[in-house]
Amino acid sequence: MLPIEKSCYWLANRQGRLPTQKLSGPTQAEIAIVGAGFTGLWAAYFLKELKPEIDIAILEQGMTGYGASGRNAGMISNCIDHTHSLAISHFGQEEAAKLAQLGLKNIDELEAFALDCDLERTGQLFVALTEKHIEDLKSLMAAAESLGIKGYQLFSREEIRQKLNSQLYVGGAFVPGGGILDPIKLVERLTEQLKAQGVRIFENTKVTRLAPREAITDSGSIKAGKIILATDAYTHHLLPGLLWRFIPLYDYILVSEPLTDEDLEKIGWRGREGIVDGRTFFNYYRLTKDNRVLWGTSEAVYYPPNQVGPQYDHSDHHYHSLKISFERHFPQLRKLEWPFAWGGPIASTTRLTPFFGSALDDSVLYALGYTGHGIGSTRVAGKVLAHMALAKPSELLQLKMVKEKPMPYPPEPFRSISVNMVTDSLRAVDRGEKPNQLLRILDLMGIGFSS
Ligand SMILES: Cc1cc2nc3c(=O)[nH]c(=O)nc-3n(C[C@H](O)[C@H](O)[C@H](O)COP(=O)(O)OP(=O)(O)OC[C@H]3O[C@@H](n4cnc5c(N)ncnc54)[C@H](O)[C@@H]3O)c2cc1C
Numbered sequence: 001m002l003p004i005e006k007s008c009y010w011l012a013n014r015q016g017r018l019p020t021q022k023l024s025g026p027t028q029a030e031i032a033i034v035g036a037g038f039t040g041l042w043a044a045y046f047l048k049e050l051k052p053e054i055d056i057a058i059l060e061q062g063m064t065g066y067g068a069s070g071r072n073a074g075m076i077s078n079c080i081d082h083t084h085s086l087a088i089s090h091f092g093q094e095e096a097a098k099l100a101q102l103g104l105k106n107i108d109e110l111e112a113f114a115l116d117c118d119l120e121r122t123g124q125l126f127v128a129l130t131e132k133h134i135e136d137l138k139s140l141m142a143a144a145e146s147l148g149i150k151g152y153q154l155f156s157r158e159e160i161r162q163k164l165n166s167q168l169y170v171g172g173a174f175v176p177g178g179g180i181l182d183p184i185k186l187v188e189r190l191t192e193q194l195k196a197q198g199v200r201i202f203e204n205t206k207v208t209r210l211a212p213r214e215a216i217t218d219s220g221s222i223k224a225g226k227i228i229l230a231t232d233a234y235t236h237h238l239l240p241g242l243l244w245r246f247i248p249l250y251d252y253i254l255v256s257e258p259l260t261d262e263d264l265e266k267i268g269w270r271g272r273e274g275i276v277d278g279r280t281f282f283n284y285y286r287l288t289k290d291n292r293v294l295w296g297t298s299e300a301v302y303y304p305p306n307q308v309g310p311q312y313d314h315s316d317h318h319y320h321s322l323k324i325s326f327e328r329h330f331p332q333l334r335k336l337e338w339p340f341a342w343g344g345p346i347a348s349t350t351r352l353t354p355f356f357g358s359a360l361d362d363s364v365l366y367a368l369g370y371t372g373h374g375i376g377s378t379r380v381a382g383k384v385l386a387h388m389a390l391a392k393p394s395e396l397l398q399l400k401m402v403k404e405k406p407m408p409y410p411p412e413p414f415r416s417i418s419v420n421m422v423t424d425s426l427r428a429v430d431r432g433e434k435p436n437q438l439l440r441i442l443d444l445m446g447i448g449f450s451s
Pocket residue numbers: 034035036037038039040059060061062063064065066067068069070071072073074075076077205206207208230231232233234235237238251252253296343344345346368370371372373374375376378
């Protein structure tokens with residue numbers, strides 16, 4: 001199998017990388033950040049905004065964007081929670097309204113920053129495969145409208161097929177505000193700005209141990225007043241105690257050859273929206289700038305016990321299932337070839353949104369657990385972390401999402417058993433069965449399992 005740098009469409013087409021350096025010997029900084037994904041890069045960006053003279057060093061085990069930030073689908077939503085309905089059920093109406101406003105502001109600011117990152121505010125289409133999905137869509141719309149989010153549109157079977165021609169679709173909805181971007185261009189845009197501001201970025205520098213105010217690597221160590229841990233699905237390698245609060249999962253994606261004009265004619269999709277279908281384990285998909293289909297699934301995979309690493313960057317079994325699901329949606333494009341295929345790690349929480357905290361005498365700060373929705377929320381998390389690190393007051397620090405931790409996951413072996421039971425139950429729902437007792441109980445407790 002090809003290494004991730006060649007198999008991931010974004011990484012393989014990455015351009016303009018500046019020369020990189022590895023940490024060597026002991027050094028120090030005011031703030032050290034572990035992880036050069038969106039969380040770490042945005043944290044540095046906001047630290048520089050709050051205190052321009054601050055000395056920051058970022059330590060990254062691979063290259064910038066090596067983790068989920070360089071491997072995701074690039075679909076952005078204006079909601080920083082998983083959905084507006086979940087925001088209401090987890091945090092209450094008033095707090096959900098604040099999160100909704102924050103999400104809108106966040107995506108506008110992201111768009112202004114990501115000018116050359118192929119960001120297209122096309123919105124999203126939610127497509128329904130069953131009548132039940134249409135009812136679910138109506139509830140989603142009602143929840144969004146109750147928070148003051150406008151612009152949703154419900155579509156009949158004929159209308160949705162005008163927008164995207166699949167015989168499976170029985171209806172759908174337009175969800176405004178979000179869109180698509182090239183995630184690695186956003187990584188590069190942030191990196192370029194931070195380097196110009198004097199932030200030191202050490203690549204191929206794996207932190208092997210944390211001590212209060214010190215991060216130790218094989219090739220040197222760094223002392224810092226605060227260390228920001230921006231390692232998402234890898235976090236338990238350095239702070240194993242946090243495993244109570246998240247589960248590392250793998251998501252897999254295919255990217256096709258470019259569609260011809262004739263292919264595009266067969267399926268419509270003139271609006272280039274990001275698409276999500278209504279199942280619990282939904283397919284998500286979008287077009288790239290050069291009109292390739294990026295096809296993924298939210299049925300993320302758990303490798304017990306909490307394993308994360310390059311050995312899981314590929315899974316033939318999941319690539320096969322992805323191809324089959326694409327052919328079910330679009331049999332008219334059955335002959336399409338898929339030259340890019342890869343996986344990446346995400347950290348999921350029981351409430352499907354991130355959590356925040358500190359460790360080791362408050363010298364280490366962390367934010368993780370974005371599930372499959374981190375492009376927007378990592379930007380907010382970066383701002384939260386920057387305020388925490390500088391002890392600057394901010395309304396963001398008062399958010400329930402920031403102050404409260406999600407319900408814990410059980411440890412092994414109960415973790416694997418419960419993941420299997422929940423996965424089986426959710427698959428049954430997607431086959432049209434009613435939610436079983438397990439799912440009803442989890443629902444009452446506000447617990448989810450998905451990417
Ligand atoms: C396949 C896939 C599809 C996705 N699709 C979407 C989508 O369409 N929309 C959306 O909003 N979100 C999506 N996501 C989720 C989103 O990509 C993540 O939530 C987000 O990128 C998390 O950013 P992060 O910086 O916290 O973590 P990461 O990007 O994973 O960064 C963590 C970094 O820490 C580094 N690191 C870890 N341990 C160490 C160590 N010991 N020493 C030094 N460095 C270390 C890693 O190498 C990595 O670069 C997707 C994720 C995947 C995997």
